[in-house]
Amino acid sequence: MRRKLVAGNWKMNGTSAALDQVEKLKSDHTNPSIDIVLCPPATLLHKMMHSIGNAPIFAGGQDCHADVSGAHTGDVSAEMLADCGASYVIVGHSERRTDHRETNDQVRIKTKAAWRANLKAIVCIGETLEQREAANTLDIIVGQLAGSIPDNATGENLVVAYEPVWAIGTGKVPGLDDIGEVHDLIRTRLERRFGSGVGRSVRLLYGGSVKASNAGDIFDVSNVDGALVGGASLKADDFSPIINALQEAN
Template identity: 65%
Template sequence: MPRKLAAGNWKMNGIGASLVEVEALLAAWPNAGCDILLCPPATLLSRMAERVSGSSIAVGGQDCHVAASGAHTGDISADMIAEAGGSHVILGHSERRADHGEDDALVAAKTAAAWGAGLIAVVCVGETLDEREAGRTIDVVAGQLAGSVPDGATAANTVIAYEPVWAIGTGKVPTLDEIGAVHDDIRARLSDRFGAEGDGIRILYGGSVKPSNAAEIFAVSNVDGALVGGASLKADDFGGIISALQNA
């Protein structure tokens, strides 16, 4: 069984004073029974990495460029994330796909760049509300999975995060059966494509996960943890999710 992972995506939130939440998390969970990952904005990456150095909490970026360096104003490379102390990077998040027009081919190229820098890629997939209502969820997610994950994915270099776009930050959550159907299909496709490595690639659920619903979500087949947005900004909220995960 893959080790469970609680991942927090701070998105465009947090300033230096926000690192007090990391201190609180460290104090509350010095030896959690699951892996913990925090992905702050780039301005906090190195400072957060310093705070958690030597602990069980890992730090990652929220995106990276396909190139290692160059004339790409405002971008950050995978090598820069690694040098700042990051071990992971979130790629292909629906907000990147929607706001910046990122397609599967670009996500795959970024994933390869992340691997090249020694980072673990957290590759996001998920359908819109229109796609779900049209009965296309499995086809859409399968297409994103095939196009966004390059050959060479292993349990050590890749995590998949299923985030139905319509559930992110809305308070809406798919039924447990709906979550299970997508996660089971993702697992089958990973196992078919990558063999034993695909069996061990962790599949996270994301989309309005909070302490009150975490335990039931984590009991679903092939849910190996969560990619959490707003609820990861406060140690108390994220701690409730961590508690539910380590008891799953």
């Protein structure tokens, strides 16, 4: 049985003052039945681990470099994230693919780096508005899955997040049938490539304008095991209802 997961991606938001939100999450969710992950900016990761303490909350990075170390000014390796206490790292987020022109090959190499450091990789895939309007969504998803995920994936080291690019931060959300179609396709492709055991064990998250008002409906969709949440994860009062909705989902 896959353990449900909700991950909060703080993106380029937050200073030390924002860590009071971690304290509130800890008090609101002392014994969660799901995995809760917070991915702050790299500057906050070490302090966040101190705030988390022994609470049942995990932390992760928002990106990692493919190399262990080297002359890569401004970059952070997977090993550095692990050294700070991270358990997860997001790779291939649409903002990295768009703003930094990251390719499927680069995402695959970063995923390998995450595994090298014993981090769980949250690999993001998703289509643009132009691709959706051209009815290319499923082809794009299949291509990104094949190109971004290395061999040797397991349910322990891989999480896949479907984030339609046009829905991120816009308030727009695909229809529930559309979300289900993509998540069912991802599941089928993972089972075909890695075998039914691994394919069924990988957790699939939906991301893109998830909030308290729509989380419950999204979490009832086939093969949705949780969410990758952006803006709504910055405040505990916004994030906690999403956590609760996932715990209550079938």
